[in-house]
Amino acid sequence: MNIGEVAERSGIPTKTIRYYEDIGFLHPKRNENGYRIFEETELHKLTFIGRARSLGFNIEECRALLALYEDKERGSSDVKRIAAEHVREIEAKISDLLAMRDTLTHLINACAGDHRPDCPILDSLSNAKH
Amino acid sequence: MNIGEVAERSGIPTKTIRYYEDIGFLHPKRNENGYRIFEETELHKLTFIGRARSLGFNIEECRALLALYEDKERGSSDVKRIAAEHVREIEAKISDLLAMRDTLTHLINACAGDHRPDCPILDSLSNAKH
DNA sequence: CTAAGGGTTCCAGCAACTGGAAGGTCAAGC
DNA sequence: GCTTGACCTTCCAGTTGCTGGAACCCTTAG
Structure with missing residues (x-):
């Protein structure tokens, strides 16, 4: 999946997705021409972040929620x-x-x-x- | 009046007062050593802006209110x-x-x-x- | 061959300050 | 006269969460 499709499916603009990569929310792989390639899990993460942001959580809170979301051991x-x-x-x-x-x-x-x-x-x- | 006294009497930090001068809210004179000298009217303006800001008006709205405040002909x-x-x-x-x-x-x-x-x-x- | 529509990077800017560095000025105390 | 400390000055950078733009590369269709 290229960034445009992810943007469309998650509702998050491409600019913002690149920004989220900058601040370490995502680490999409690249293919040989330098394009980012996204897996379904990355799309899920973005959707998760988008919902948390729309509920007013700030970036650091999103980071914490995301870490908890990915930690299967957490209570x-x-x-x-x-x-x-x-x-x-x-x-x-x-x-x-x-x-x-x-x-x-x-x-x-x-x-x-x-x-x-x-x-x-x-x-x-x-x-x-x- | 020096900036420190104005800050104390208006409740607005010196940094913010200088910033307000930068964006054209105030035009205090300077004395020979370069210090800003404030008149009572400038203190009033600052207090006015401070109240408007605390009511959630943004800078542009404050600018408009200030212009209306200073225009004796306005309705x-x-x-x-x-x-x-x-x-x-x-x-x-x-x-x-x-x-x-x-x-x-x-x-x-x-x-x-x-x-x-x-x-x-x-x-x-x-x-x-x- | 060219144009359109992807994608990439980097730089700058928004609001409204705030912090810090580097330095000038002034009054008081020794 | 010298130092100390509290003032004051300017300028530059950072904050939050993006967003816009420039300049460029890649791919596909006509």
Whole structure:
């Protein structure tokens, strides 16, 4: 399988696949003309990484998950720990964003939004009322 | 005022203040030894930017808000539009994160988390059940 | 023979800083 | 006068996770 087919089947762009090779996620063989040749297992790995990334795991977390995925001796508790830690991070981001949204929504509701220059949004940004 | 005092009073690190000068947010004068000298108005600007950044506005949005802030003729509707657009972006992020959290929480609950290698989290990442 | 559509490498850039090196300036203490 | 330490300066490089582009090679079809 060439890189284009892998890209199509995994949904990951060729650029990104080459990048993943650079950072050591994959080690595809090469044929005599220098092209990368991918096995099914490499396609599976890429799909795995793609799903983990779409769930918001960062590269280092993906690396850890991939190592656990390939280690037949590991217990599920390690995976669970990584996932639980990740959920905590997600929840922290969510509450930050909720706080931002509430503050902004409040300011927007207080703002006339017309041609007059009075604007509670700018006032709040410039005055210290945190 | 030197940069250190501005940093202290605005809560923005000196490195970041210099960066903000680089990207054209500020134009502090220099005295004969080359040190930046800041006026109160520059301190206010920095505080303004700091608040906008902490509300999640990106640099370009800050630039727009700053321009509106300094334009005494502008109407509040422009500001309101920027803020409302920003709220929409925040809400999109929130729903992405909520979906991630729900998926992961579901997987974590299905995972024994013990020494056995069976792990629904990894299974889900590797099998196509999207 | 040429063109299209693969593939390869390497270099640069995005956002928004942050860290570090190498050096100039200033005030205080000895 | 000298040193020490806290300031300040500039410039360069690194962060994360790619993405775009240039310049080039390989293969196949018309």
